[in-house]
Structures are given as structure tokens and as C-alpha cells.
Amino acid sequence: MAEVKDTQGSRPIKFTLTHYRKPEHTHEAFIDWIVNWHLPRAIPIFKKHGILEYKIFTTPSDMNSGLKAMMIEKRPTWSFADFDCFLEYTVPNIEALNNVMSDPDWPAALEQEPDWVxxxxxxxxIGYETPYLLSNGDVVNVPGISK
Structure with a gap:
């Protein structure tokens, strides 16, 4: 297996994955499958191997089409991402991610994936997250600007 270099030491690592649903499923059914079938099987494995956070950024088609219509005039050269969701893992290191994928229970958590994804x-x-504007309004990590 190829080695993934962790270039910034002890900072948590972000691993992201986009998913498109199979065309026979609606966006809503797809997200429901992830949340109600996949995650109950996956979360215990994530916890077992020290995954720090897991989030799903969903992209409903009505929001996507509205954004595309708005942005086509403002940024006509931009490409439009039309995936159904963006999975975001925060992991302490590459080993934790590898351990999840190597866990003997992981294939069972993915058993239905070919029918849906x-x-x-x-x-x-894969990379690192650096905040600049926090939800409380504070500005961080920007030279010359504070709160």
C-alpha cells in the first residue's frame, strides 16, 4: 500500500469523500440510507479507531440548481459540483483512517453501498483545516485582523 505523508505532524487531518447516488434513488432516499442504515454500522467502527469527527454536507438538487442559476452570471467559467453529499472525516492521523478501512466489520457497513452509491x-x-472566521464572529489566523 502506498504511504500517505502527514506533513504537519500532530494537527488533525481532514479526509473528504464526495458521493453521487445511483439514479434510481432520490436524493432524500439516498441521505436517509446513509443516516439510517450505513451510519449505525459505521459509527461504532469510527469510535473504535479514534475518528474525531464525521459530518455529512448534503447538497439537495433544488439548492444546487438555484445556486447554479445564480452563479452562472457571476462566475460563468466556474464548474458546478453536483454530487449528493460530501462526507468529512476528521482523523488524528492516517493510521486511524487505515484502521477503519481494515477493520473486519467495515465490509458489513458497506454491504449495501453498491446499490446506492x-x-x-x-x-x-485529504489535508488540513485552518479556520479564519469563527461562528462567533472572531477572526483568527489572519495577520493584522483580530476579532
């Missing part, structure tokens, strides 16, 4: 279109990314 168009994996041929999934996109992966």
Missing part, C-alpha cells in the same frame, strides 16, 4: 464518480481529498 455511484462510486465511479466519487472524489477523495
Amino acid at each position: 455511484d462510486a465511479s464518480r466519487s472524489l477523495l481529498s
Whole structure:
């Protein structure tokens, strides 16, 4: 297996994955499947291997089409991402992510995935999160600007 280099030491790592649903499912049914079937099987494995956070950023088609219509005039050269959701894992290190995928119970958590996910279109990314504007209005990590 190829090695993934952790270039920033002890900072938590963000691992993201986009998912497109299979066309025979609605967006709502797809998200329902993830939350009510997949996650009850996956979360115990995440906890077992020290996953720090897991979030789903859902992208309903009505919001996507509205945004696309608005942005086409403002940014006509931008491409439009039309996936159904963006999964975000925060992990302490690469080993934790590898341990999840190597866990003997992980295949059972993915058992129905081929029926729901168009994996041929999934996109992966890995890196670090750096906040700049916090939900309480504080500005951080920007030289010369504070609160």
C-alpha cells in the first residue's frame, strides 16, 4: 500500500469523500440510507479507531440548481459540483483512517453501498483545516485582523 505523508505532524487531518447516488434513488432516499442504515454500522467502527469527527454536507438538487442559476452570471467559467453529499472525516492521523478501512466489520457497513452509491464518480481529498472566521464572529489566523 502506498504511504500517505502527514506533513504537519500532530494537527488533525481532514479526509473528504464526495458521493453521487445511483439514479434510481432520490436524493432524500439516498441521505436517509446513509443516516439510517450505513451510519449505525459505521459509527461504532469510527469510535473504535479514534475518528474525531464525521459530518455529512448534503447538497439537495433544488439548492444546487438555484445556486447554479445564480452563479452562472457571476462566475460563468466556474464548474458546478453536483454530487449528493460530501462526507468529512476528521482523523488524528492516517493510521486511524487505515484502521477503519481494515477493520473486519467495515465490509458489513458497506454491504449495501453498491446499490446506492455511484462510486465511479466519487472524489477523495485529504489535508488540513485552518479556520479564519469563527461562528462567533472572531477572526483568527489572519495577520493584522483580530476579532
